[in-house]
Amino acid sequence: MLLKPSDLSNAAYDCHIIMETLKGEPVLILKKKTDSPMNWCVIQRFSTCFFATRKEAIDFCEKHGCSIPKPPRGGIKIAKNDSSADRLAAVQTKTHIQTWY
Structure with missing residues (x-):
């Protein structure tokens, strides 16, 4: 399953x-659609941090060992073996975004 940032909006x-983390776990950087003092949000697993700027959010991720992987064409590959556990992780990540905001 290939995911693009637009799939998780x-x-x-x-x-x-x-x-992604060094372990290959997804880390998302999102921007709130309405203006607020802390427009930028970083989500990793079930943790969420808020930032005033995109640069602050990216710097935070890089400081904690995250990087932008070189994706295959079409997006980030989440399911490595197309196993049910990998598909479940992708669904849980999308559900987390939808239920928390």
């Missing part, structure tokens, strides 16, 4: 960047 947030 919702009514409140646009996903701008998909990064």
